[in-house]
Protein backbone atom coordinates (compact mmCIF):
# COMPACT_ATOMS: atom_id res chain seq x y z
CA UNK A 1 0.00 0.00 0.00
CA UNK A 2 1.43 3.46 -0.89
CA UNK A 3 2.35 5.56 2.16
CA UNK A 4 -0.01 8.31 0.98
CA UNK A 5 -3.01 5.92 0.88
CA UNK A 6 -6.23 7.59 1.98
CA UNK A 7 -7.66 6.35 5.31
CA UNK A 8 -11.15 4.89 4.85
CA UNK A 9 -13.38 3.40 7.55
CA UNK A 10 -15.97 1.19 5.88
CA UNK A 11 -19.18 0.66 7.85
CA UNK A 12 -20.56 -2.81 7.06
CA UNK A 13 -23.95 -4.01 8.27
CA UNK A 14 -27.64 -4.30 7.46
CA UNK A 15 -29.79 -1.33 6.48
CA UNK A 16 -32.08 0.12 9.18
CA UNK A 17 -29.45 -0.50 11.84
CA UNK A 18 -28.53 3.09 12.66
CA UNK A 19 -25.99 3.75 9.90
CA UNK A 20 -27.41 7.17 8.97
CA UNK A 21 -27.25 8.21 12.63
CA UNK A 22 -23.67 6.91 12.82
CA UNK A 23 -22.87 8.80 9.58
CA UNK A 24 -24.07 12.07 11.12
CA UNK A 25 -22.17 11.42 14.35
CA UNK A 26 -18.96 10.56 12.47
CA UNK A 27 -19.28 13.61 10.21
CA UNK A 28 -19.50 15.77 13.35
CA UNK A 29 -15.82 15.04 14.05
CA UNK A 30 -13.69 17.69 12.28
CA UNK A 31 -11.13 15.12 11.05
CA UNK A 32 -13.73 12.71 9.63
CA UNK A 33 -15.84 13.24 6.51
CA UNK A 34 -18.92 11.08 6.02
CA UNK A 35 -21.58 11.59 3.37
CA UNK A 36 -23.52 8.45 4.32
CA UNK A 37 -24.20 6.41 1.21
CA UNK A 38 -21.70 7.20 -1.52
CA UNK A 39 -24.04 7.39 -4.53
CA UNK A 40 -27.68 7.96 -5.41
CA UNK A 41 -29.45 4.59 -5.81
CA UNK A 42 -29.33 3.06 -9.35
CA UNK A 43 -33.16 2.96 -9.33
CA UNK A 44 -33.27 6.77 -9.06
CA UNK A 45 -30.45 7.17 -11.59
CA UNK A 46 -32.32 5.03 -14.11
CA UNK A 47 -35.20 7.51 -13.86
CA UNK A 48 -32.72 10.32 -14.60
CA UNK A 49 -33.73 11.90 -11.28
CA UNK A 50 -30.55 11.90 -9.24
CA UNK A 51 -29.91 15.68 -9.35
CA UNK A 52 -33.26 16.20 -7.61
CA UNK A 53 -32.59 13.62 -4.87
CA UNK A 54 -32.36 15.36 -1.49
CA UNK A 55 -29.26 15.93 0.61
CA UNK A 56 -29.66 15.98 4.43
CA UNK A 57 -29.05 19.76 4.31
CA UNK A 58 -32.51 20.03 2.73
CA UNK A 59 -31.39 21.06 -0.75
CA UNK A 60 -31.31 18.85 -3.82
CA UNK A 61 -27.95 17.39 -4.79
CA UNK A 62 -28.01 19.59 -7.90
CA UNK A 63 -28.35 22.73 -5.74
CA UNK A 64 -26.33 21.79 -2.63
CA UNK A 65 -23.14 23.89 -2.46
CA UNK A 66 -21.24 21.06 -0.76
CA UNK A 67 -21.92 18.59 -3.58
CA UNK A 68 -21.18 21.31 -6.16
CA UNK A 69 -17.76 21.81 -4.50
CA UNK A 70 -17.13 18.04 -4.37
CA UNK A 71 -17.86 17.57 -8.07
CA UNK A 72 -15.71 20.61 -8.98
CA UNK A 73 -12.80 19.18 -6.96
CA UNK A 74 -13.29 15.75 -8.59
CA UNK A 75 -12.91 17.47 -11.97
CA UNK A 76 -9.67 19.07 -10.73
CA UNK A 77 -8.55 15.50 -9.94
CA UNK A 78 -9.42 14.50 -13.52
CA UNK A 79 -12.76 12.73 -12.96
CA UNK A 80 -16.05 13.69 -14.55
CA UNK A 81 -18.43 13.21 -11.61
CA UNK A 82 -21.68 15.09 -11.11
CA UNK A 83 -25.25 14.93 -9.77
CA UNK A 84 -26.17 12.73 -12.76
CA UNK A 85 -22.87 10.89 -12.95
CA UNK A 86 -21.92 8.60 -10.04
CA UNK A 87 -18.96 6.93 -11.73
CA UNK A 88 -17.66 6.01 -8.24
CA UNK A 89 -20.42 3.39 -7.73
CA UNK A 90 -19.58 -0.31 -8.33
CA UNK A 91 -23.27 -1.24 -8.60
CA UNK A 92 -24.69 -2.19 -11.99
CA UNK A 93 -27.61 -0.06 -13.15
CA UNK A 94 -29.06 -3.25 -14.64
CA UNK A 95 -30.96 -4.92 -11.73
CA UNK A 96 -30.35 -8.55 -12.81
CA UNK A 97 -26.60 -8.01 -13.13
CA UNK A 98 -26.56 -6.37 -9.69
CA UNK A 99 -28.53 -9.22 -8.15
CA UNK A 100 -25.99 -11.70 -9.53
CA UNK A 101 -23.10 -9.65 -8.09
CA UNK A 102 -24.83 -9.43 -4.69
CA UNK A 103 -25.38 -13.17 -4.64
CA UNK A 104 -21.74 -13.90 -5.54
CA UNK A 105 -20.52 -11.61 -2.76
CA UNK A 106 -22.50 -13.56 -0.15
CA UNK A 107 -20.14 -16.57 -0.40
CA UNK A 108 -16.39 -16.90 0.07
CA UNK A 109 -15.91 -18.54 -3.34
CA UNK A 110 -18.10 -15.92 -4.99
CA UNK A 111 -16.10 -13.08 -3.44
CA UNK A 112 -12.83 -14.72 -4.57
CA UNK A 113 -14.28 -14.99 -8.06
CA UNK A 114 -15.37 -11.32 -8.12
CA UNK A 115 -11.92 -10.24 -6.94
CA UNK A 116 -10.23 -12.41 -9.55
CA UNK A 117 -12.54 -11.13 -12.31
CA UNK A 118 -11.81 -7.53 -11.30
CA UNK A 119 -8.11 -8.15 -11.98
CA UNK A 120 -8.22 -10.60 -14.89
CA UNK A 121 -11.45 -10.70 -16.92
CA UNK A 122 -11.31 -8.25 -19.84
CA UNK A 123 -14.37 -6.03 -19.85
CA UNK A 124 -15.02 -6.40 -16.12
CA UNK A 125 -11.42 -5.47 -15.36
CA UNK A 126 -11.73 -2.24 -17.38
CA UNK A 127 -15.06 -1.38 -15.77
CA UNK A 128 -13.73 -1.87 -12.25
CA UNK A 129 -10.47 0.00 -12.95
CA UNK A 130 -12.46 3.05 -14.12
CA UNK A 131 -14.68 2.92 -11.01
CA UNK A 132 -11.64 2.47 -8.71
CA UNK A 133 -10.09 5.67 -10.12
CA UNK A 134 -13.37 7.62 -9.93
CA UNK A 135 -13.97 6.38 -6.38
CA UNK A 136 -10.54 7.43 -5.11
CA UNK A 137 -11.08 10.89 -6.67
CA UNK A 138 -14.60 11.06 -5.14
CA UNK A 139 -13.28 10.24 -1.65
CA UNK A 140 -10.36 12.67 -1.94
CA UNK A 141 -12.68 15.42 -3.25
CA UNK A 142 -14.96 14.99 -0.21
CA UNK A 143 -12.01 15.07 2.21
CA UNK A 144 -10.79 18.23 0.44
CA UNK A 145 -14.24 19.88 0.62
CA UNK A 146 -14.54 19.07 4.34
CA UNK A 147 -10.92 19.74 5.27
CA UNK A 148 -10.91 16.24 6.86
CA UNK A 149 -8.45 13.35 6.57
CA UNK A 150 -10.42 10.16 7.33
CA UNK A 151 -13.28 9.11 5.06
CA UNK A 152 -16.14 7.10 6.58
CA UNK A 153 -18.26 5.14 4.11
CA UNK A 154 -21.65 3.93 5.35
CA UNK A 155 -22.63 2.27 2.06
CA UNK A 156 -22.76 -1.01 4.06
CA UNK A 157 -22.90 -3.30 1.02
CA UNK A 158 -20.44 -6.20 0.75
CA UNK A 159 -19.80 -5.92 -3.04
CA UNK A 160 -18.54 -2.35 -2.61
CA UNK A 161 -16.35 -3.45 0.30
CA UNK A 162 -14.93 -6.40 -1.68
CA UNK A 163 -13.93 -4.07 -4.53
CA UNK A 164 -12.52 -1.33 -2.29
CA UNK A 165 -10.36 -3.78 -0.31
CA UNK A 166 -8.31 -4.35 -3.52
CA UNK A 167 -7.52 -0.67 -4.14
CA UNK A 168 -3.94 0.21 -3.06
CA UNK A 169 -4.73 3.94 -2.80
CA UNK A 170 -7.19 3.23 0.05
CA UNK A 171 -6.06 2.33 3.58
CA UNK A 172 -9.13 0.41 4.72
CA UNK A 173 -10.56 -0.29 8.17
CA UNK A 174 -13.74 -2.26 8.78
CA UNK A 175 -16.39 -1.15 11.26
CA UNK A 176 -19.17 -3.67 11.82
CA UNK A 177 -22.42 -1.97 12.85
CA UNK A 178 -24.93 -4.46 14.20
CA UNK A 179 -28.37 -4.21 15.74
CA UNK A 180 -30.08 -6.87 17.89
CA UNK A 181 -31.87 -9.17 15.43
CA UNK A 182 -35.11 -8.70 17.36
CA UNK A 183 -34.95 -4.93 16.83
CA UNK A 184 -33.99 -5.42 13.19
CA UNK A 185 -36.91 -7.82 12.58
CA UNK A 186 -39.36 -5.51 14.38
CA UNK A 187 -38.20 -2.59 12.25
CA UNK A 188 -38.80 -4.71 9.12
CA UNK A 189 -42.29 -5.57 10.37
CA UNK A 190 -43.02 -1.88 10.89
CA UNK A 191 -42.11 -1.33 7.22
CA UNK A 192 -44.54 -4.05 6.15
CA UNK A 193 -41.99 -6.81 5.69
CA UNK A 194 -41.75 -10.31 7.13
CA UNK A 195 -39.78 -10.50 10.41
CA UNK A 196 -38.72 -14.05 9.51
CA UNK A 197 -37.25 -12.94 6.15
CA UNK A 198 -35.56 -10.07 7.99
CA UNK A 199 -33.96 -12.53 10.44
CA UNK A 200 -32.61 -14.57 7.50
CA UNK A 201 -31.19 -11.43 5.85
CA UNK A 202 -29.63 -10.36 9.16
CA UNK A 203 -28.06 -13.79 9.68
CA UNK A 204 -26.63 -13.89 6.15
CA UNK A 205 -25.22 -10.35 6.42
CA UNK A 206 -23.56 -10.90 9.82
CA UNK A 207 -21.94 -14.18 8.73
CA UNK A 208 -20.75 -12.55 5.47
CA UNK A 209 -19.14 -9.66 7.37
CA UNK A 210 -17.46 -12.10 9.79
CA UNK A 211 -16.12 -14.14 6.83
CA UNK A 212 -14.76 -11.02 5.11
CA UNK A 213 -13.09 -9.90 8.36
CA UNK A 214 -11.47 -13.36 8.67
CA UNK A 215 -10.30 -13.25 5.04
CA UNK A 216 -8.55 -9.88 5.65
CA UNK A 217 -6.86 -10.25 9.07
CA UNK A 218 -4.60 -7.30 8.23
CA UNK A 219 -7.61 -4.95 8.00
CA UNK A 220 -8.35 -3.40 11.43
CA UNK A 221 -11.80 -4.41 12.70
CA UNK A 222 -14.12 -2.81 15.24
CA UNK A 223 -17.70 -3.64 16.19
CA UNK A 224 -20.39 -1.15 17.22
CA UNK A 225 -23.69 -2.36 18.62
CA UNK A 226 -26.48 0.03 17.63
CA UNK A 227 -28.15 -0.26 21.03
CA UNK A 228 -24.92 0.63 22.87
CA UNK A 229 -24.33 3.57 20.52
CA UNK A 230 -27.79 4.92 21.46
CA UNK A 231 -27.59 4.14 25.18
CA UNK A 232 -24.06 5.50 25.63
CA UNK A 233 -23.01 7.53 22.57
CA UNK A 234 -20.12 9.17 24.41
CA UNK A 235 -18.28 5.93 25.24
CA UNK A 236 -19.15 4.34 21.89
CA UNK A 237 -17.89 7.33 19.89
CA UNK A 238 -14.71 7.66 21.97
CA UNK A 239 -13.90 4.06 21.03
CA UNK A 240 -14.80 4.73 17.39
CA UNK A 241 -12.58 7.85 17.29
CA UNK A 242 -9.67 5.79 18.67
CA UNK A 243 -10.33 3.12 16.02
CA UNK A 244 -10.45 5.78 13.26
CA UNK A 245 -7.15 7.26 14.49
CA UNK A 246 -8.54 10.78 15.00
CA UNK A 247 -8.10 13.09 17.97
CA UNK A 248 -10.14 12.60 21.12
CA UNK A 249 -12.85 15.23 21.38
CA UNK A 250 -16.08 15.30 23.36
CA UNK A 251 -18.57 13.37 21.22
CA UNK A 252 -21.96 14.91 20.43
CA UNK A 253 -25.12 13.41 21.93
CA UNK A 254 -27.42 15.10 19.39
CA UNK A 255 -26.94 15.97 15.74
CA UNK A 256 -28.60 18.40 13.36
CA UNK A 257 -28.97 16.58 10.03
CA UNK A 258 -29.35 19.85 8.14
CA UNK A 259 -25.81 20.88 9.15
CA UNK A 260 -24.40 17.87 7.23
CA UNK A 261 -24.48 16.59 3.67
CA UNK A 262 -25.50 12.98 4.03
CA UNK A 263 -27.27 10.66 1.61
CA UNK A 264 -29.28 7.85 3.19
CA UNK A 265 -32.73 6.94 4.44
CA UNK A 266 -35.45 9.39 5.38
CA UNK A 267 -34.70 9.69 9.09
CA UNK A 268 -32.02 12.19 8.15
CA UNK A 269 -34.63 14.77 7.13
CA UNK A 270 -35.93 15.39 10.63
CA UNK A 271 -33.55 18.22 11.60
CA UNK A 272 -32.18 17.84 15.14
CA UNK A 273 -31.86 14.19 16.15
CA UNK A 274 -31.39 13.22 19.76
CA UNK A 275 -29.59 9.92 20.19
CA UNK A 276 -31.94 7.56 22.00
CA UNK A 277 -32.61 3.85 22.29
CA UNK A 278 -35.42 2.43 20.16
CA UNK A 279 -36.63 -0.67 22.03
CA UNK A 280 -40.10 -0.77 20.48
CA UNK A 281 -39.38 -4.33 19.25
CA UNK A 282 -40.23 -5.51 22.75
CA UNK A 283 -43.89 -4.90 21.96
CA UNK A 284 -43.93 -5.02 18.16
CA UNK A 285 -43.07 -8.71 17.69
CA UNK A 286 -45.59 -11.26 18.97
CA UNK A 287 -44.43 -14.39 20.83
CA UNK A 288 -44.53 -16.63 17.74
CA UNK A 289 -42.58 -14.12 15.61
CA UNK A 290 -40.01 -13.74 18.37
CA UNK A 291 -39.65 -17.54 18.57
CA UNK A 292 -39.15 -17.81 14.78
CA UNK A 293 -36.65 -14.95 14.64
CA UNK A 294 -34.59 -16.44 17.48
CA UNK A 295 -34.75 -19.93 15.96
CA UNK A 296 -33.00 -18.52 12.86
CA UNK A 297 -30.57 -16.09 14.42
CA UNK A 298 -30.74 -16.42 18.23
CA UNK A 299 -27.38 -18.10 18.82
CA UNK A 300 -25.46 -15.67 16.57
CA UNK A 301 -27.34 -12.80 18.21
CA UNK A 302 -26.11 -13.97 21.62
CA UNK A 303 -22.56 -14.43 20.27
CA UNK A 304 -22.64 -10.80 19.13
CA UNK A 305 -23.47 -9.73 22.67
CA UNK A 306 -27.27 -9.42 22.65
CA UNK A 307 -28.58 -11.34 25.66
Ligand SMILES: [Zn+2]
Pocket residue numbers: 055056057058059064065066067260261262
Ligand atom coordinates in the same frame (compact mmCIF):
# COMPACT_ATOMS: atom_id res chain seq x y z
ZN1 LIG B 1 -26.22 19.26 1.16
